[in-house]
Amino acid sequence: METKIAKLISYIFHPLLMPTYSLIFLFQIKSYLSFAIPRQAKVAIIAIIFFNTALMPALIFFFMKLRHIISSLKMEDRKERFLPFIITAVFYFGTYIMLRKFHLPSIIYFLTFGSACLIIIALTINFWWKISIHMMGIGGLTGALTCIAFYLSVNPGIYVAISIIIAGFIGFSRLKLLAHSPLQVYAGFITGAFFMMGLFWLIA
Secondary structure (H helix, E strand, C coil): CHHHHHHHHHHHCCHHHHHHHHHHHHHHCCCHHHHHCCHHHHHHHHHHHHHHHHHHHHHHHHHHHHCCCCCCCCCCCHHHHHHHHHHHHHHHHHHHHHHCCCCCCHHHHHHHHHHHHHHHHHHHHHCCCCCCHHHHHHHHHHHHHHHHHHHCCCCCHHHHHHHHHHHHHHHHHHHHCCCCCHHHHHHHHHHHHHHHHHHHHHHC
C-alpha cells in the first residue's frame, strides 16, 4: 500500500509539473498580481507553461521509450538522463524566450528562467552523481515562494509551509521507492531551494 502511495506522489509531483505548480501558487497569492492579470490571461499562461514544460517533454520521453532510446520513463539509469535533460532544457529556455515577448510581470520570467537553469544544474551534476530531480523541483518551488512572498510583501508562512509539507511527502516517496539515497534527496532539495533564492536576490 505504501509503495502505491509513493508512486502516486511521485507522479503527482513530477519535476516536469513544478513550473505549472509554481504559477498556480503565484496566482493564488493575494497581491497585485491577483488583480493586474485577468483570469483568462492567467489560464492562458498556465496552459502555455504546462504544454511547453510538462506535456511536450513527457510525450517526447514516451516516444524515446517506444524507440528504446531510454529503457524506462523513470530514467533510473543516470546515463540515460542526459538526452532527456537536454530536451527538457531546450523546452524550458524556449518557453522563457517566448514569454519574454509578452508584457508580463518579471516574477513570471524569474520562475521560468530559474526552472530552466535548474535543469542545467541537474544535467551537470548528473555527470558524476544521481541527485534527486523530484527534490530539486520542490526545493526550487520552496525557495521561489519564499522570495516571491517577501517581494510581494505578503506573509510567506502558509505558502512555504505547504511546499515543505509537499517536500516531505516527495522525499518519503523517493526513499520508499528506493529511487535515491537520503543524501541524494536532501541534496536535491537544498540545491533547488538555495539556487532559486540566490537567483532571486541576484536579479530582483
